[in-house]
Amino acid sequence: xxxxxxxxxxxxxxxxxxxxxxxxLWVAAVIPFISTVxxxxxxxxxxxxxxxxxxILWLLLILLKDVPNHHILSTRMAGVLSLPNAALFILVNVLxxxxxxxxxxxxxxxxxxxxxxxxxxxxxxxxxxxK
Amino acid sequence: MRKLVGxxxxxxxxxxxxxxCKPIGGLPxxxxxxxxxxxxxxxxxxxxxxxxxxxxLDGVKAGVTVxxxxxxxxxxxxxxxxxxxxxxxxxxxYFRLWQMDLQTRAAAGRVSEVLGExxxxxxxxQRRKGMVYGAEQSLQxxxxxxRSKQMMxxxxxxxxxxxxxLSFKRYPLEYKLASFKPEAWTNLKSALLLKYMADDxxxxxxxxxxxxxxxALSPEVFASLYPERLQGVNPVIxxxxxxxxATMPIPAAPADSIAWAHIAATDFDKSEEGKGSNNxxxxxxxxxxxxxxxxxxxxxxxxxxxxxxxVQMTAPGVNVxxxxxxxxxxxxxxxxxxxxxxFTNNYRDVKDFYAIKCxxxxxxxxxxxxxxxxxxxxxxSIKGKxxxxxxVQYTVHGPVIYDEAFHGTGGLKKPLAVTWMAHRPxxxxxxxxxxxxxxxxxxxxxxxHHFLCPAQNMLYADRHGDIALWGQGQFINKWRGQGRYVMNxxxxxxxxxxxxxxxxxxxxRNPRQxxxxxxxxxxxxxxxxxxxxxxxxxxxxWRINDVLRNTxxxxxxxxxxxxxxxxSVLAARVLPVMxxxxxxxxxxxxxxxxxxxxxxxxxxxxxxxxxATVFQVWWANLYNTLWAKRMEKMPEALRPTxxxxxxxxxxxxxxxxxxxxxxxxxxxxxMDSLDRLKKADKLQWYRAKNTMVRHLTKLPxxxxxxxxxxxxxxxxxxxxxxxxxxxxxxVQMGDEIEAYGVYPGGQSGNVGSKYYATFLDxxxxxxxxxxxxxxxxxxxxxxxxxxINPKNK
Numbered sequence: 016x017x018x019x020x021x022x023x024x025x026x027x028x029x030x031x032x033x034x035x036x037x038x039x040l041w042v043a044a045v046i047p048f049i050s051t052v053x054x055x056x057x058x059x060x061x062x063x064x065x066x067x068x069x070x071i072l073w074l075l076l077i078l079l080k081d082v083p084n085h086h087i088l089s090t091r092m093a094g095v096l097s098l099p100n101a102a103l104f105i106l107v108n109v110l111x112x113x114x115x116x117x118x119x120x121x122x123x124x125x126x127x128x129x130x131x132x133x134x135x136x137x138x139x140x141x142x143x144x145x146k
Numbered sequence: 147m148r149k150l151v152g153x154x155x156x157x158x159x160x161x162x163x164x165x166x167c168k169p170i171g172g173l174p175x176x177x178x179x180x181x182x183x184x185x186x187x188x189x190x191x192x193x194x195x196x197x198x199x200x201x202x203l204d205g206v207k208a209g210v211t212v213x214x215x216x217x218x219x220x221x222x223x224x225x226x227x228x229x230x231x232x233x234x235x236x237x238x239x240y241f242r243l244w245q246m247d248l249q250t251r252a253a254a255g256r257v258s259e260v261l262g263e264x265x266x267x268x269x270x271x272q273r274r275k276g277m278v279y280g281a282e283q284s285l286q287x288x289x290x291x292x293r294s295k296q297m298m299x300x301x302x303x304x305x306x307x308x309x310x311x312l313s314f315k316r317y318p319l320e321y322k323l324a325s326f327k328p329e330a331w332t333n334l335k336s337a338l339l340l341k342y343m344a345d346d347x348x349x350x351x352x353x354x355x356x357x358x359x360x361x362a363l364s365p366e367v368f369a370s371l372y373p374e375r376l377q378g379v380n381p382v383i384x385x386x387x388x389x390x391x392a393t394m395p396i397p398a399a400p401a402d403s404i405a406w407a408h409i410a411a412t413d414f415d416k417s418e419e420g421k422g423s424n425n426x427x428x429x430x431x432x433x434x435x436x437x438x439x440x441x442x443x444x445x446x447x448x449x450x451x452x453x454x455x456x457v458q459m460t461a462p463g464v465n466v467x468x469x470x471x472x473x474x475x476x477x478x479x480x481x482x483x484x485x486x487x488x489f490t491n492n493y494r495d496v497k498d499f500y501a502i503k504c505x506x507x508x509x510x511x512x513x514x515x516x517x518x519x520x521x522x523x524x525x526x527s528i529k530g531k532x533x534x535x536x537x538v539q540y541t542v543h544g545p546v547i548y549d550e551a552f553h554g555t556g557g558l559k560k561p562l563a564v565t566w567m568a569h570r571p572x573x574x575x576x577x578x579x580x581x582x583x584x585x586x587x588x589x590x591x592x593x594x595h596h597f598l599c600p601a602q603n604m605l606y607a608d609r610h611g612d613i614a615l616w617g618q619g620q621f622i623n624k625w626r627g628q629g630r631y632v633m634n635x636x637x638x639x640x641x642x643x644x645x646x647x648x649x650x651x652x653x654x655r656n657p658r659q660x661x662x663x664x665x666x667x668x669x670x671x672x673x674x675x676x677x678x679x680x681x682x683x684x685x686x687x688w689r690i691n692d693v694l695r696n697t698x699x700x701x702x703x704x705x706x707x708x709x710x711x712x713x714s715v716l717a718a719r720v721l722p723v724m725x726x727x728x729x730x731x732x733x734x735x736x737x738x739x740x741x742x743x744x745x746x747x748x749x750x751x752x753x754x755x756x757x758a759t760v761f762q763v764w765w766a767n768l769y770n771t772l773w774a775k776r777m778e779k780m781p782e783a784l785r786p787t788x789x790x791x792x793x794x795x796x797x798x799x800x801x802x803x804x805x806x807x808x809x810x811x812x813x814x815x816x817m818d819s820l821d822r823l824k825k826a827d828k829l830q831w832y833r834a835k836n837t838m839v840r841h842l843t844k845l846p847x848x849x850x851x852x853x854x855x856x857x858x859x860x861x862x863x864x865x866x867x868x869x870x871x872x873x874x875x876x877v878q879m880g881d882e883i884e885a886y887g888v889y890p891g892g893q894s895g896n897v898g899s900k901y902y903a904t905f906l907d908x909x910x911x912x913x914x915x916x917x918x919x920x921x922x923x924x925x926x927x928x929x930x931x932x933x934i935n936p937k938n939k
Contacts, residue, residue, distance in 0.1 A: 038315075039183040044163045048156075076182035083192035088319075088898035092186055094847020095323070108180045115163060115177075122155035129152020 018054075019064060026050045026068030026116075027075070034076060043069040043115040051123030058124065065120020066113040073112030077105055169325040179322050184315040186322060189898040197930035202937045205232060205303045209935050212237070213920070213928030218893040218901050221458040221920045221928070227293075228300040230461040231475045233934060235304025235331075238455060242472035242895040243309070244318035245451045245842060247328055250335040250473055253342035254278050258528040260326040266528060270536050270552055273524040276545040277345065280569045281337040287571035288337060294576040298333040301475035305331040319897055320843060326529075336575070339473035344568040346446070347491045347600035352681060353499050354558070355784045357409045357631040370794075370801050371786040374630070378793070379684050380691040381671050382603050382617060382664040387654035392675035393647060399625040400639035407501030407632040409560065422686050422864040423490035424709070425605040426663035426694060427613040429656060434699040437880035440607035441705045442479055442488025443871040445864050448839045450849065450903060452891025454873050458920060459582070466582040467919050469873050469889065476578035479873060481885060483921065484585045485608045486877040490664045492601035492617050494680040496567035498628075498642070500543040500635030501560060510541055510561075513638040517542065543635055544569055563635055565642055567620055572598035587612055587655070594618045595648045603664035609879045615662045617652040617669045620645055626677045646676055661697075663690045665862070684789045685860040688715045702886060705876045710863050710912035712856040717749040717761050720792050724768065727809040737813060740820055751831055752856040758831035762858065763819050767812035772802055788860065831856060837865050839890045839906060841897070848897050853910045863912075874914065886914035 030046045047065030050056070056064060081089050086101045093104035166177025179185050197214055208225035210233045215221065220237055224230035238246060251257055255272030257265035272278075288294045309328050321327055360368055383389075399405065425442040433439050446453055454469035459477060468480015479488050503511040509518050519539035526534040539546045543563040548554035554562070573596050580593030586608060594604050594616055601619020606612070622628075622642045633640035652670045654662060667687035669680070692715075693708055721744065730738060740760050747757035772795075773785040786794075794802040802808075823829050837855045841848030857863035857870075864870060870890070878884040890909040894901035908915065918926055 034183045037183075038178075039181040039185070040163055040166065040177050042183070044159055048159075073182045077187055080182070080187040080190040083194065084190035084898060085193050085900070087193075087900060087902075088186060088190035091847045091897050095845055108182070111166075111177070111180055112182070115159065115166075118155065118159040118162060122159050125155045126152050129149050 019060065022050055022054055022056060022064050023068045023071065025054070026064070027072045030069065030072040031075070034072075039073060039076065039112065040115065043073070043112050044119050046072075047116045047120035048123040048126075051120045052127055055127065056120070056124055057127070059121075061124030062117040062121040065123075066117035068120070069116020070109050070113035072116075074105070074109045077108060081105065174323045175325050178314070178325075184313075186319055186898070188315045189319040189322075189896055191894075191896060191899040193900045195899075197932075199932045201932060201934045203232075203236070203307050203934055204937050205307055206934055206936045209933065212932035212934070214930040214932075215918045215926065216929045217456075217904065217915060218929075219456045219458065219918070220932075221918075222460060224459075224461040227461055227464075228296060229934075230459055230464070231297045231300035232304035232307070234457065234459060234470065234475055235301035235306075236308050236934075237304075237457070238470070238472040239305040239308035239331075241893060242451055242455060243305075243328055244320040245895055246305075246331075246335075246339070246473040248320075248842060249342055250338045253281070253338040253345070254335075255524070255526065258526055258534075260324060260529060262529040263531055266526065266534060269526050270524075270534075271547075273526070273536055274538050274545055274547045274552060275345065275349070275564065276538075276540075276566065276569050277338065277341055278524075279522065279540075279545065280344075280566070281334060281341045283569060283571040284340065284573065285334050285337040287573040288575050289333065291573060291576050293579050294573055297475050297575060297579055298336055301336065302331050302333050318895065323843070336474050339471065340574050341568055343471070344600040347602075348496050348566075348568065350681075351495050351497050351499075352784075353495070353497075353629065353632055354409055354554070354562075357407065359784055360406075360631055361408055367801055370799065371790065373790065374627075374679060375668060376682070376684060376787075376789055376793070379668045379682075380663070380687050382615065382662075382667060382669045382687075383652045383654045383671070383674070384657040384659050384662065385671055385673075386658050389670070389673040389675065390650040390652070392650060394623050394644060396675070396677060397623065397625040397628075397643050399627055400637065404637050405627070405633060405640055407560075407634050409501075409558070409632055422666050422683055422859060424663070424665045424686055424690060424862060424864075425488040425490045425603065426661060426690055426708075427605050427607045427615070428694065428697065428700050429613050429660045430611050432660045432694070432697055432700055433878070434701050435878060435880065437609075437878050438607040438611055438613050439700060439702065439705055440481075440486045440488060440605060440613070440877045440879065441709060441875065442490070442605065443709050443874045444479065444489060444491075445870055446872040448837070448868050448870050448872065448890055450839055450841045450891055450897075451895030452872070452889055454889050454891070456887070456889070456893065456917075458918075460920070464583045465921065467885070467917060468875075469887075472895075474578075475575065477582050478578065479875065480582075481877050481879075481883060481919075482582065482584070483609075483883070485590055485606060486879060486883075486885075487581065487590070487607075488605045488875060489602040490605075491666055492603050492619055492669065492680075493666050493682050494601055494617070494619065494621060494669065494678045495629055496599060496601060496619065496621065498565045499547075499632040500541070500563045500565065500640065501632055502541060502543075502546055502549075502563050503636040504561060511636040512542055513636075519546075541635065542641070562632065567599040567601075567622075570598070570620065572596070572620065574598070586610070587614060590614075591616065598648075603666075603669070605662060605664065607877070607879050609881065609883070611879075612656055613662055614655040615653060615664060618648070619651070620648065621651070621676070621678065622646065624677050627679075628677070630679045650676075659695070661694045663687065663694055665690055683787075683859075685715050686862050686864060689713055689862050702876050702878055702884065706886070706912065706914055708862060709871070709874050709876070710857075712751040712858075712861045712863050714749050714751055714758075714761075714858070714860050716765070716788060716792055716860040717747075717751075720765065720795055721747075721749070721761060723795050723805070724764070724809050727806040728813065732810075733813075736817060736821075740816070741813070750856070751858050751861055753830065753832035753854045755831045755856070756829045758856070759823060759829050759834040760816075760820060762831070762834070763823075764813055764816045767815045767819075768808060771808045771812040771815065772805075776803060836867055837870065838868050839903070840868060850903065850906060853906075855910055871909075874909070876914065883919055885917040885919060887917050888914050 089101035255269035468477035549561040577596035598620035665686035751758040892904035
């Protein structure tokens with residue numbers, strides 16, 4: 016459990032740092048990959064952690080703009096996507112970040128398995144977590 | 147193999163990201179748009195945004211200070227003209243870049259480039275109208291004068307200095323939504339924007355419609371329904387003004403058989419009932435303060451970001467405040483320390499059509515000679531498609547707008563060329579340059595004489611007590627009737643003749659009546675020596691004259707009230723006729739119920755009035771009923787004006803058919819509409835008419851609808867569904883200028899800014915802001931300050 020939380024924190028912190036000089040799509044596509052590769056994450060954890068890490072990161076980045084803006088933009092953008100309110104717009108936005116992050120994290124896991132001759136990726140890191 | 151599988155998810159992720167970065171179909175590039183770093187979120191401006199900036203810019207010659215007041219109106223102080231217009235360009239781009247870009251693309255017929263094939267017809271129309279051709283002509287004139295050239299060069303440089311700082315992250319949101327990017331500004335774009343205004347204000351004429359009607363109706367019916375001049379008008383130039391002396395004789399009209407072309411059945415754009423702008427000035431004899439008051443509310447399409455951008459511009463020799471058009475340098479409507487001015491559209495016809503007699507594919511007939519067309523190949527780029535090439539043939543008359551290859555509305559395919567004042571070189575930029583610096587009447591007149599198209603009723607008031615108005619534009623000395631209908635393009639007798647010297651334009655200065663008022667009505671009485679026609683509107687002029695005639699000690703508050711006046715002259719004159727033709731006992735209960743609402747109505751189209759809705763619906767039905775039969779085969783747009791219809795009704799004219807029947811039938815026909823409105827709880831006038839201020843993309847969430855406003859095209863406050871007072875200004879001249887204004891929008895074009903539609907609420911309520919005019923003695927503390935310095939200092 017602790018490793019999972021650490022992985023997420025690392026992803027968010029690293030992502031935050033990178034977002035200062037690259038756009039959020041790149042961050043979400045690259046950071047979980049690097050994290051899962053370097054932290055030897057296995058199995059479906061790759062997707063889950065990547066998803067959570069990037070969803071949290073995007074949520075933080077969004078709130079940092081949305082709160083001082085008093086939701087002016089998010090309310091109007093919700094309308095553009097025919098969503099009833101700003102909160103739902105933010106949710107959709109966050110899910111998108113999560114999806115990219117999840118795929119990126121999963122890519123890292125599969126990459127590890129393919130190139131480092133690790134055990135079958137489908138076995139996951141659950142056993143290690145229990146220790 | 148395992149390695150290959152290992153790469154698959156990476157490929158999958160990359161493909162997803164790549165797809166998200168591409169616009170698909172009509173959708174924006176969602177990934178780029180929703181990116182929390184560079185996407186739409188970058189446009190979410192903090193409500194406590196700090197607008198203080200210290201800028202170092204290439205191109206600024208000395209230092210510039212911009213003080214923003216609490217409404218984010220910039221007060222620019224520059225050391226020279228160049229820096230002044232450079233800074234205005236920078237500010238326009240900073241706050242309004244996207245709309246400037248889009249509007250000039252629209253003017254140039256380049257919308258397909260960013261929106262795809264659906265805009266092709268629009269683009270072709272623009273090219274065939276000769277919009278770019280006209281702008282190129284004017285640009286030559288503008289760049290031919292050192293003052294306007296410097297003004298435009300500086301303005302363009304300022305815009306580009308801002309554009310050059312932009313990356314995707316800082317693009318206005320609309321670029322991210324439509325997936326295109328800003329392009330470098332040019333002086334031509336400013337010229338195009340002015341032509342865009344010229345097209346909006348002089349582009350639609352009823353020449354083609356009248357051509358068809360003249361052939362279809364008997365001469366006496368035609369003359370009665372479509373009089374060349376409406377009787378009983380209050381012309382812009384008051385009767386006691388001295389008419390200019392014509393220095394040229396009026397040309398003789400050629401025989402009808404030579405002059406006119408004929409048009410077969412076709413269809414037409416629906417013309418708007420009572421478009422309208424108002425301006426009036428009271429001399430000190432009619433105001434409480436003894437100082438003149440000038441008022442102006444130009445009515446235009448109600449859009450966001452607003453058409454106008456408020457600004458004060460100060461440099462040696464100039465200190466001017468007013469509204470500017472993003473995309474064009476200078477102040478259009480406003481005041482300086484000595485004078486104030488306002489514009490309404492003049493509506494004299496400066497656009498005429500010629501039927502072209504083709505000789506061969508490359509030639510046409512004129513005066514018995516075969517002349518070659520001049521070809522202008524128009525390349526239209528289309529997003530996602532190969533370029534489209536349109537060949538536009540230019541004749542002596544001008545470009546062939548409609549032909550076999552490009553039909554007019556309703557399938558009109560007869561080759562028609564258009565002669566239009568907007569095709570001629572003119573330097574409106576210089577007019578504004580000089581106008582902004584005018585210190586008195588003579589300088590004002592000298593300035594506006596450079597303003598040739600679109601012709602405007604240019605109102606003037608100064609601090610010494612003078613009021614004046616010029617019906618200013620470039621006009622042609624026409625033979626009687628010339629250009630009222632489509633002309634025979636093969637005969638040289640129909641060609642436009644000499645230009646009337648601008649000094650002989652209709653004007654008035656300090657008329658005895660103590661006020662001047664223009665509201666797009668007929669410009670002059672019969673004492674004006676030259677012949678002209680136009681599409682004039684009279685309702686608002688009748689009302690404004692009625693009010694001002696009885697105004698003795700006017701205050702600025704009285705002027706606010708008149709700009710917001712919703713008294714309908716149409717209703718006051720026509721409703722009594724309608725009611726006398728009704729026998730209440732013959733009505734159903736429901737009909738009587740609606741009719742009772744009109745019982746003690748005061749003819750005011752106030753926002754909450756239900757009687758106003760009943761009248762408007764009934765009148766619309768009556769108008770249709772009256773003309774539907776007589777004009778069965780005619781497109782709706784060809785019906786007589788509401789003004790003329792009202793007169794015919796009041797006179798009980800035989801040309802209008804059985805009035806009593808029409809009144810009863812139309813009341814009956816109104817029941818469905820009224821019931822529907824009632825059921826939807828929309829019987830209140832503002833709910834029924836639904837005034838909207840819409841974002842240029844028409845996205846509802848960027849727009850405001852169902853605004854609680856009264857008025858219609860037949861009232862002074864001519865707020866319609868998407869058209870209305872785009873700027874309301876009241877200026878009391880004197881040693882200290884007292885000015886008020888409001889426009890439906892806000893200073894920022896950013897939908898993510900709290901300044902996007904800040905003024906809308908006050909505008910809806912008919913309230914005004916007191917304008918902060920900074921002078922050497924009056925310098926309020928700014929809310930924000932920009933200091934701009936050259937890069938090397």
